[in-house]
Amino acid sequence: MADLSAAPNPELLALRTQIDAVDRELLALLNRRARLAQEVGEVKKKEGSVAFRPEREAQVIDGMKAVNPGPLLAESVAPIWREIMSACRALETPTRVAYLGPAGTFSEEAALGFFGSSIVKIPCASFDEVFHVTTSGAADFGVVPVENSTEGVVTRSLDLFLTTPLFIIGETSLFVQHNLLRKENSLAGIETVCAHPQALAQCHGWLGTHLPNVERRPVASNAEGARLAAADPKLAAIASARAGSEFGLHLIAPAIQDEANNRTRFAVVTHPGRHPQPRASGHDCTSLVVSVSNRPGAVHDMLVPLKQHGVSMTRFESRPARSGQWEYYFYIDLQGHPDQPHVATALRELREACAFFKLLGTYPIDVH
Ligand SMILES: O=C(O)C(=O)C[C@]1(C(=O)O)C=C[C@@H](O)C=C1
Numbered sequence: 001m002a003d004l005s006a007a008p009n010p011e012l013l014a015l016r017t018q019i020d021a022v023d024r025e026l027l028a029l030l031n032r033r034a035r036l037a038q039e040v041g042e043v044k045k046k047e048g049s050v051a052f053r054p055e056r057e058a059q060v061i062d063g064m065k066a067v068n069p070g071p072l073l074a075e076s077v078a079p080i081w082r083e084i085m086s087a088c089r090a091l092e093t094p095t096r097v098a099y100l101g102p103a104g105t106f107s108e109e110a111a112l113g114f115f116g117s118s119i120v121k122i123p124c125a126s127f128d129e130v131f132h133v134t135t136s137g138a139a140d141f142g143v144v145p146v147e148n149s150t151e152g153v154v155t156r157s158l159d160l161f162l163t164t165p166l167f168i169i170g171e172t173s174l175f176v177q178h179n180l181l182r183k184e185n186s187l188a189g190i191e192t193v194c195a196h197p198q199a200l201a202q203c204h205g206w207l208g209t210h211l212p213n214v215e216r217r218p219v220a221s222n223a224e225g226a227r228l229a230a231a232d233p234k235l236a237a238i239a240s241a242r243a244g245s246e247f248g249l250h251l252i253a254p255a256i257q258d259e260a261n262n263r264t265r266f267a268v269v270t271h272p273g274r275h276p277q278p279r280a281s282g283h284d285c286t287s288l289v290v291s292v293s294n295r296p297g298a299v300h301d302m303l304v305p306l307k308q309h310g311v312s313m314t315r316f317e318s319r320p321a322r323s324g325q326w327e328y329y330f331y332i333d334l335q336g337h338p339d340q341p342h343v344a345t346a347l348r349e350l351r352e353a354c355a356f357f358k359l360l361g362t363y364p365i366d367v368h
Pocket residue numbers: 037040041051052053054056057060084085086088089092
């Protein structure tokens with residue numbers, strides 16, 4: 001191994017001098033970009049429109065990925081430009097984002113991944129509170145999980161979509177690695193494992209094998225479990241490595257989720273009175289919730305217009321309507337935007353076949 005205390009290698013020094021010069025050029029260019037964003041912000045203020053434009057941000061990222069000559073990896077382009085746009089957006093107006101806290105949750109990671117780090121963070125105690133503060137206007141946007149590749153839908157979020165006026169303006173998905181964290185650096189002596197019920201379910205197999213006689217305690221969030229585990233050596237938590245370092249815990253067992261490729265999809269919601277529906281970006285998803293009358297063939301009839309007008313359905317989920325009559329709400333995701341004539345026609349005909357129809361939102365498909 002090279003001796004780091006020796007005089008620096010002249011070749012290395014020369015390369016670093018060049019990097020310093022490029023960084024200064026980049027900084028000048030970024031400030032030029034920031035001034036342009038400020039001017040855009042002034043124009044928007046004059047016309048009374050909103051700062052955040054998810055469709056424009058998706059197009060910028062798609063465009064940069066398309067022209068990237070490398071060696072920068074394609075997957076590095078999106079996070080870099082998200083941060084640049086986040087910093088530029090913050091010069092136009094603050095973006096206040098609510099999510100399930102405390103610090104270190106996957107919801108926080110999803111919020112930062114979608115909006116970049118130049119935001120005002122509003123950590124909440126529950127999904128209900130995220131919807132509440134976003135509805136009241138204390139937050140501009142809320143970020144909530146909607147489905148997990150191991151556990152399926154996050155039922156509370158879907159139910160809240162139905163009962164609040166909020167609508168979806170974006171989506172983002174995260175690779176979710178769960179870790180067993182604890183104050184002591186060993187598995188021995190754990191009496192209780194604390195985590196959000198979704199995380200306990202996603203690690204059901206591992207817990208059964210390695211900690212079969214340990215109590216599983218559901219708590220409001222994984223980060224809350226980590227906070228509790230930091231105060232009591234008999235407790236362990238299931239949470240992200242970020243939550244572990246936030247609360248000074250040892251990582252006892254990494255990646256204990258039952259599915260190696262465990263992903264969670266989050267929806268970004270806002271209030272229709274404060275934000276318009278995003279325009280078409282070219283790669284969009286439209287989400288709805290519907291119900292049909294309880295008769296043979298009703299679900300089939302409702303879906304026929306999608307086939308007739310060539311609209312792909314990417315998700316179909318049912319939830320009990322809680323009427324006691326074996327009636328259901330269907331949560332549907334379609335590919336496309338209502339500004340496209342074939343999507344608009346399919347939606348109109350589908351709506352005619354439904355007893356209940358609510359458009360949950362139309363938004364750019366997640367770009368990585
Ligand atoms: O193009 C705009 O509308 C801008 O405000 C600029 C910008 C950007 O930095 O590129 C910033 C915020 C918007 O969400 C979209 C893009």
